Amino acid sequence: MRIVLISGASSGIGAATAARFAGAGDQVYNLDLQPPAEPTPGVVWLPGDVADWDVVEQAVARVHEEHGRLDVVIANAGISIRHHVLETSPAEIRRVVDVNLLGVFALWQAGARRMVAQGGGVLLATASVNGHRGFPHYADYNATKAGIAALCRTFALELSPVVRVACVSPGAVLTPMQLAEYSPDMLAAVNARIPAGRHAQPEEIAAAYFYLASAEAAFMTGQELVIDGGEIAGSTTSDFGAAVPQGSHLH
Known part of the structure; x- marks a missing residue:
């Protein structure tokens, strides 16, 4: 049994990931502002x-004290606010950066301190294809996701060989929240821009996390795993980003 801490695991990708690890017999903790739906x-x-950062440190300390170890940390919590670069406010930008990028740093740092002391562990995070290409109306979000990939490489270099580090960059994922924001026509239009012809299911992203945390991935560190149905293989990414409906939550 592994001890796993996941942020933002009350819904969407985080919930699917928590269920995947728990289903395998691991003890999972979900650090989230909102309670899980079920x-x-x-x-x-x-x-x-x-x-x-104090709350993050307290959560990590609690989990480590209860079990004497912390095996896997997955920094998944993230938010997005759709706004034009000339219209966004400093408060909105700071909130996105505080949650999406600095929140990853805080959780990884707190987890890594315990993992280095115990002699091993795995740090994972949710980045995004948004970090690879421009998506209109999500400048701050895009920048934070590119930043996660940079953090991944740096943490891996500084913590190897004791702690492994990797991130997952999903494309369009059909979470319940995302589905609620689509009309059938909007969903079809977005799917048409994805080479695979569909959105990913949250469980597909969860499977990637489960693999990255496993012994089978023991030689993988400092890597970004893109799961996007071919979205950034061509030139569809920016077009897709412009078509995302108002208020959509991206990964």
Whole structure:
């Protein structure tokens, strides 16, 4: 049994990932401001905001003290606010950066301190294809996701060979929140821009995390795993970003 801490695991990709690890017999902790819609056996909710470094440290300390170790940390919590670069406010930008980028740093740093002391562990995070190409109306979000990939490489270099580090960059993922924002025509239009012809399911992203945390991925560190149905293989990314409906949550 591994001890796993995931941020933002009350819904979407995080919830699917928590369920995947818990289903394999791991003890999972979910650090999230919101409670999960449905309780999952083997998953304990820890209410907290990843933008608050003291809260993050307390959550990591609690998990480590209860079990004497921390095997896997997945920094998944993220937010997005659709706005034009000339219209966004400093408060909105700071909130996106605090949650999406600095929240990853805080969680990884707190987790890494325990992992280095115990002699091993795995740090993972949710980046995005948004970090590879321009997506209109998500400048701050895009920058934070590119930043996660940079953090991944740097943490890996500084913590190897004791701690492995990797990130997953999903493309369009059909979470319940995303589906609620689509009309059938909008969903079809976005799918048409993805070479695979569809969105990913959250469980497909969860499977990637499960693999990266496993012994089979023991030689992988400092890497970004893109799961996007071919979205950034061609020139569809910017067009897709412009077509994302108002208020959509991206990864």
